[in-house]
Amino acid sequence: xxxxxxxxxxxxxxxxxxxxxxxxxxxxxxxxxxxxxxxxxxxxxxxxxxxxxxxxxxxxxxxxxxxxxxxxxxxxxxxxxxxxxxxxxxxxxxxxxxxxxxxxxxxxxxxxxxxxxxxxx
Amino acid sequence: xxxxxxxxxxxxxxxxxxxxxxxxxxxxxxxxxxxxxxxxxxxxxxxxxxxxxxxxxxxxxxxxxxxxxxxxxxxxxxxxxxxxxxxxxxxxxxxxxxxxxxxxxxxxxxxxxxxxxxxxxxxxxxxxxxxxxxxxxxxxxxxxxxxxxxxxxxxxxxxxxxxxxxxxxxxxxxxxxxxxxxxxxxxxxxxxxxxxxxxxxxxxxxxxxxxxxxxxxxxxxxxxxxxxxxxxxxxxxxxxxxxxxxxxxxxxxxxxxxxxxxxxxxxxxxxxxxxxxx
Numbered sequence: 001x002x003x004x005x006x007x008x009x010x011x012x013x014x015x016x017x018x019x020x021x022x023x024x025x026x027x028x029x030x031x032x033x034x035x036x037x038x039x040x041x042x043x044x045x046x047x048x049x050x051x052x053x054x055x056x057x058x059x060x061x062x063x064x065x066x067x068x069x070x071x072x073x074x075x076x077x078x079x080x081x082x083x084x085x086x087x088x089x090x091x092x093x094x095x096x097x098x099x100x101x102x103x104x105x106x107x108x109x110x111x112x113x114x115x116x117x118x119x120x121x
Numbered sequence: 122x123x124x125x126x127x128x129x130x131x132x133x134x135x136x137x138x139x140x141x142x143x144x145x146x147x148x149x150x151x152x153x154x155x156x157x158x159x160x161x162x163x164x165x166x167x168x169x170x171x172x173x174x175x176x177x178x179x180x181x182x183x184x185x186x187x188x189x190x191x192x193x194x195x196x197x198x199x200x201x202x203x204x205x206x207x208x209x210x211x212x213x214x215x216x217x218x219x220x221x222x223x224x225x226x227x228x229x230x231x232x233x234x235x236x237x238x239x240x241x242x243x244x245x246x247x248x249x250x251x252x253x254x255x256x257x258x259x260x261x262x263x264x265x266x267x268x269x270x271x272x273x274x275x276x277x278x279x280x281x282x283x284x285x286x287x288x289x290x291x292x293x294x295x296x297x298x299x300x301x302x303x304x305x306x307x308x309x310x311x312x313x314x315x316x317x318x319x320x321x322x323x324x325x326x327x328x329x330x331x332x333x334x335x336x337x338x339x340x341x342x343x344x345x346x347x348x349x350x351x352x353x354x355x356x357x358x359x360x361x362x363x364x365x366x367x368x369x370x371x372x373x374x375x376x377x378x379x380x381x382x383x384x385x386x387x388x389x390x391x392x393x394x395x396x397x398x399x
Contacts, residue, residue, distance in 0.1 A: 087290055117286075
């Protein structure tokens with residue numbers, strides 16, 4: 001079963017995303033900020049990370065940069081999922097090693113389309 | 122709507138577009154025709170149908186357009202676009218080096234996502250900068266859809282279905298919560314309203330026809346007519362792309378499957394010879 005870590009400071013968003021991903025055959029885990037997510041990745045590197053941008057303690061972009069420096073940190077497919085929907089943020093995310101980008105609000109169809117985009121459908 | 126109204130509507134659609142109405146629920150028809158009813162100032166659906174029976178052409182056209190299916194997305198049926206990018210297009214470019222000319226027709230482009238997907242792939246090859254003349258023609262029976270396609274403005278949701286984020290950043294400009302196709306791509310596509318039942322006389326020597334998920338809605342006679350005319354306008358070594366679940370087999374002998382890919386056809390030998398000699 002494919003694994004996905006959902007990183008978002010909103011409990012509601014984590015719940016919605018996890019439900020969609022579970023329906024699509026993913027084993028999901030949750031983290032509420034970048035620090036917790038990084039610790040989770042050190043224990044068990046997931047195949048995919050769905051990542052919010054603005055979070056307390058460590059933002060999504062800070063997490064991504066730290067992740068890509070970790071051993072095996074280049075492996076997970078990282079898909080941002082954020083309200084930061086402007087070109088500057090998207091470009092910054094891609095430059096930091098994000099594989100895809102979901103602009104909130106999202107629905108199941110968008111998640112499915114993006115999974116197809118990164119070869120995880 | 123009465124059963125008689127639905128039968129009349131089905132006959133009208135079939136005559137004007139070749140489209141089969143199937144067995145729709147009346148509320149489905151009413152939801153499609155609601156905007157037409159309001160635009161033409163009818164009080165209810167019965168009044169609209171009554172006027173339609175008097176043969177008012179502008180109304181019949183609007184009704185036909187409103188009943189067409191416009192479901193689409195960027196790079197829909199990804200395998201076709203990969204084949205186009207990796208195999209069909211490079212092969213055609215190699216075979217057209219003498220003329221440096223390519224003509225591609227997107228035959229039912231709806232709101233333009235398919236045409237712009239093709240344009241993005243063409244842009245990857247930078248053919249214009251190498252002196253090529255590339256015509257990308259995109260047509261649809263629905264003139265409202267053509268107007269939308271020309272605008273090239275897509276919602277937050279539409280650009281997230283099938284469009285890789287890098288292509289969004291490279292080819293679109295943000296306008297509030299929507300995204301507009303960049304000038305460069307918009308200039309590459311010529312949009313035009315066109316009914317596939319009409320004469321293809323203005324089209325010739327097309328290298329690739331995208332006619333995907335269209336035949337499935339047409340009656341047998343319309344399918345035969347469309348495929349015959351497509352065979353006429355397609356170059357001898359050109360390709361026809363139907364939807365992955367559509368087939369030309371059993372309808373015409375002019376096409377044969379190509380590249381073992383569902384929905385992808387090249388011309389059969391006899392049709393190639395006919396095209397080459399004609």
